[in-house]
Amino acid sequence: AQSVTQPDIHITVSEGASLELRCNYSYGATPYLFWYVQSPGQGLQLLLKYFSGDTLVQGIKGFEAEFKRSQSSFNLRKPSVHWSDAAEYFCAVGANSGYALNFGKGTSLLVTP
Amino acid sequence: NAGVTQTPKFQVLKTGQSMTLQCAQDMNHEYMSWYRQDPGMGLRLIHYSVGAGITDQGEVPNGYNVSRSTTEDFPLRLLSAAPSQTSVYFCASSSGQMPSYNEQFFGPGTRLTVL
Numbered sequence: 001a002q003s004v005t006q007p008d009i010h011i012t013v014s015e016g017a018s019l020e021l022r023c024n025y026s027y028g029a030t031p032y033l034f035w036y037v038q039s040p041g042q043g044l045q046l047l048l049k050y051f052s053g054d055t056l057v058q059g060i061k062g063f064e065a066e067f068k069r070s071q072s073s074f075n076l077r078k079p080s081v082h083w084s085d086a087a088e089y090f091c092a093v094g095a096n097s098g099y100a101l102n103f104g105k106g107t108s109l110l111v112t113p
Numbered sequence: 114n115a116g117v118t119q120t121p122k123f124q125v126l127k128t129g130q131s132m133t134l135q136c137a138q139d140m141n142h143e144y145m146s147w148y149r150q151d152p153g154m155g156l157r158l159i160h161y162s163v164g165a166g167i168t169d170q171g172e173v174p175n176g177y178n179v180s181r182s183t184t185e186d187f188p189l190r191l192l193s194a195a196p197s198q199t200s201v202y203f204c205a206s207s208s209g210q211m212p213s214y215n216e217q218f219f220g221p222g223t224r225l226t227v228l
Contacts, residue, residue, distance in 0.1 A: 009153070032215055043203065044156075044219045051214065090155060094215035099144040099163055099207060100171065101217055105155040
């Protein structure tokens with residue numbers, strides 16, 4: 001069965017610092033991978049996705065993620081964090097069924113001045 | 114396009130009451146799903162549908178019913194509400210076809226409290 005692990009429950013970074021959020025997945029074949037962001041009290045917005053091809057994926061708001069098959073990872077990065085990036089981030093994996101995703105438990109990002 | 118819409122946005126129920134959470138999408142997506150979000154648990158799949166007339170259980174289906182009579186609508190019914198069903202509920206749809214395949218398009222959510 002497919003699963004997702006986000007090892008960090010909370011992360012605090014200073015504004016302007018770089019960010020990396022970790023995501024590890026468990027799935028036998030090449031997975032479909034996603035990062036979603038949720039601002040407080042809001043719904044979920046897609047940041048980026050990986051289906052195939054180039055393993056470095058660019059998303060919205062200056063985020064990128066790299067698929068590493070050997071490490072079963074899909075870590076999210078941003079070179080310089082803004083205060084508005086404070087939110088909850090979810091990594092998700094989908095198999096070859098089109099109907100749903102398995103989500104990690106999320107990482108809460110706090111940005112300090 | 115409105116995308117995925119959900120009503121109501123907020124609801125308070127008493128234990129034992131029943132209600133229906135509404136979900137509709139205007140993207141002509143075949144697949145629709147219901148998730149619940151609880152603190153520290155991420156999103157968990159309740160029920161899903163792969164087309165009109167076809168539904169199946171997800172990870173946490175107990176206490177919920179669904180039906181799919183049209184492509185657009187996918188209501189979630191709570192038969193007898195319990196405090197354990199206090200949660201935020203998200204409806205989502207996906208095309209099931211490339212290029213978006215199983216990318217979930219989410220509604221704004223319904224925050225439910227059961228007293």
